[in-house]
Amino acid sequence: MKKIILFLFLVISTALFSQDGIKFGKQSFAKTLEQAKKENKLIFLDAFASWCGPCKLLDKNVFPKKEVGDYFNANFLNLHIDMEKGEGIEIAKKYSIYSYPTLLFIDGDGKVVYKAAGYMSPQELISIAKEALNPENTLENKIAKFEAGEKDPEFLMGLIKNTYATDFSLAQKVATRYFQMRTDATYSKEEAVMLLFFTKTIDDDLYKIFTAKKAELSTQIPESYLAEYDKKLKLNTVLQKSFDANTQSINESIFLAEGTKIYGEKEAKQLLNKINMDLFFNQKKYDDYAKSALNYYQNPKDFAT
Template identity: 45%
Template sequence: MKKIFSLLILCISILIFSQEGINFQQTSFKEILAKAKAEKKIVFIDAYASWCGPCKLMEKNVFPLKSVSDYYNTNFINARFDMEKGEGPQLAMKYGIRSYPSFLFLNGDGEVVLKNMGYMGEDDFLTIAKEANNPKYATSSNKELFEKGEKDPEFLLNMMRLYADNDYDLAKKVSERYFEVKKNDPLTKDDLGMLLYFLKSPNDPNYKVFVSKKAEIITLMSEDIYKQFDANIKISKILETSLDQKTGVINDAYFYKNAIPLIGKDDAETALNRMKVLFYPTVSNYTGYEKAALEYYKNSDSFDTEELIKAAWIFSEHVSNRISLKKAEEWAEKAVMKSETAENTYILAKLYAETGNKDNAKMYAEIAKNLAVTQGKDATLATKLLETLK
C-alpha cells in the first residue's frame, strides 16, 4: 500500500510538473493557425535551433515561470518549431528568421503582428506579449486595419518594420501615414532612420517632411550629411530613369549627364556602380555585375564583410576570370578573418579551388565541414568540395 501511495504521489508530481511552463501545441503550422482563427487568438511561435544556447536558456529559465506561462497559456495559441527540421526551414524562409531564438506573434491568417529575437528576461518577455495581445490583431489582418484607416503610431511603426523587407511598397505607404500622424511631434533618431529608409525620390510625400524638418534633422546629423542625403535622394530618380525595365540595360551616359551636375563625377560613378551591384544579379547580368563589383569594392576596407562575402559568393558561382576570382578571394579572406563561419570558410575554399590553390582549398573546406557539423548545419557542400579535391 505504501509503495502504491508513493507511486501515486510520483505520478501526481510528474503530472503537475508537466503542466508547468508554456503549453506548446504539438501539431502542424496549418492546424495552429486554424485553431487561432477559430478561438480569435494570436499565435506565439518560439523559433529555435537545437544547437542554440540562448534558446535552451529561454526554455530553462523563462518559459517555466508562472507569470509567463499563465499569460501565454491564457492569451495565445503557443507553438515551437526547430527552424532546421520539419516545417522549420519553410517557416524560417517565409518569416525571414536568421537568428535564434526568434519570437513570432501571428494572427490566424499567418501575418506577423510582432516579431522579436534574442534571450530576454521575464519582464521583457511579458512586455512583448502584452504588446502583441491586442484584440484587434486577432480579428483583423494588419492590411485590413491599415485600409480601415488605423492611425495608431505604434501600430504603424510596427507595420513598417514588419513589411519593410517583403512588401516595401506597402511599408512605404504606411510610413507616409506615420509621418503625417506625427507631423507635429519631434523626430527621434529611429524616426529619422525610417524616414530616410523609405525616401527614394523628391516626388515622395515624405520628401516634404525631410525638407520641412531640416532644422530639426540637422540636430540629429550634420548639415553636410543632410546635404549628401538630399543629393542621393535627387539622383535616385535619375537612377530609376536610367534603367530600362524591359531590357535591364542601364544608360550610363544619361545617368552621368544628369547626376554629375548634382553630386560630382566621383560620387556619380560610385552611385552608378552601387546600383549595378544591387540590380544586375536580379536579372542574371553577371558580366555587368563583375565589372561593377570590381570597381565598387576596389577599396574593400570601406565595406562590411557581410557585403563582401555576398559578392565573393556571386563571383564563385558566376565568374570565370581568374584575376577577378583572386579579387573575390581577398573579400572572402577579410570575411573569414572577422568571422570564421561554416558559410564564409566554404566560400573561401571554393574560391581557392577555382583559382588553383588546392592546398588552401582543402584546408578551408575541411574547416567549413567541421564548423558545419559542430554548429548542427548542413555540411554537404563542403563535403562535396573535399571529394573533388582528392
C-alpha cells in the same frame, strides 16, 4: 542515501519548474494549423534564428516564467521554430520574416492576426498576447481602420511596427500619414531613424518632411550622415528613372546625365560601373561583370588607403 534523495528532489524540482513556462508543441506547422482551426485557437509562433541574441534572452528570461506559461498555454497553441532550418525556411518565406525574433499570432487559416518583434519583458509579452486575442486588434481590422482614414499617431505607430517587415509598401504609407500628423512635433531618436528608413527617393512624400526637418533631425543624427543620405536618396531616384524593366538594365545616358548633377562626372561613372557590376553578377552575366569590374578598378590609386 541522503545524497540520492537530494539528487532526486533536484531532478523532480527542475522538471516541475520547466513545466511552468510556455509549452512549445513538437508537431509540424501544418498539423498545428489544423489543430488551431479545429479548436478555434490562435497559434503563437516564436520565429527565431540560432545566432540571434535577443531570441536566446527570450528563451532564458521570458518563456520559462510561470505567468507567461499560464497565459500562453491556456490561450494559444505554441510553436518555437528556427527559421533557417527545416520547415522554418518555407515559413520565413511565406510570412516575409527577415528579422529575429519575430513573434506571430496566426489563425487556423494561416492568416497573421497580430505581429510583434524583438526582445520584451514577460509583462510586455503577455500584454501583446492579450491584444492579439482582442478581435479589434487583428491586423486585418487595423489595416481597414487605417484605410478608413484613422490618424491617431499611437495607432499609426503600432501599425507601422506590425507591418514594416511583412508589407513595406503599406508600412511606408502608414509612416507617411504618421509624419504628416507630426510635422510640428519634436522627433525622438526612434522617429528620426524611422523617417529615414521609410524615405527611399526624393519623389516620396516623406522626402519633403525629411528636407523640412533636417535641422531638427541633426539633433538626433549627425549632419554628415544626413547629407550623405540625401545624396543616396537622389541616387535612388536616378536609378529608378534609368532602370529599364524590360531589358533589366541601366540606361547609361540617363544615369550619367542625372548622376553627374549629384556627384560630378567622375564619381557618377564610377557609381555606374559599380551598379553594373552588382547587377551583372546577380544576373550571372559574368562577361559583362568582368568588363564593368575592369572599368571600375582601372585606376588603382583611387582605391589606395
